[in-house]
Amino acid sequence: MNVDGGGARKKDLPEKGAIIQRDRQTYAIAPHLPGGLLTKEILLRYADLFDRYDIQAMKITGAQRIAIIGFKEEQLDQVWSELKMKPGAAIGLCVRSVEMCPGTTFCKLGQQDSMGLGLKLDEKYHGMELPGKFKFAVAGCPMNCVAAPVRDIGIQGTPRHWKILVGGCLGPRPRMGRELASVESADEVLAIVDRVVQFFVKNAQHRDRLGRLIDRAGWEPFVEAVIGKASL
């Protein structure tokens, strides 16, 4: 049955960065906004869309993006060329998001530069195709305002260290990440993150999550593979 009573039911259009909406006829787009940082120029480009399109809403998402809702399929190419932005990796099997809190850049409680580390991770991993979806979050202190313990890789600043948590997620089977390592520098974090992502690439099943893969592999073998000398 066609619930909208109109033409064929449409689907997401990943190649156009477009997500089908509940009416199965119109699309939302969610441009990539590293760190959720907005400039006046970006905001003006967003605001201009209200004058030219019949937009239903703009909605701030949990992945620190702004979804713009209500486009027709034939409008998508034009909208992206006007926005001059790339799509956020909101769907598909890939690194969906790298959330980051203001950390020592803006927050009075910040203990580490979560923006600096988060933007490096975003540049390297955002949109990377993987066997399953994968999310990062970087918090500048143990208050964890970006929910690092429930991301596949969550990084949490403390006064002297970065804690790396792995295997967390939300969804129907939410789980907390487990502490993998505590290191002093952002470079050490990046090196360990790289090993964890490689481990996921080599060992994950289709549509896997890191936490489930760790359960199958066993915690000790996993740790040995990503921090010790065992092969991935």
Ligand code: SF4
């Ligand atoms: S996690 Fe800490 S540093 Fe980040 S916004 Fe929250 S209180 Fe500030």
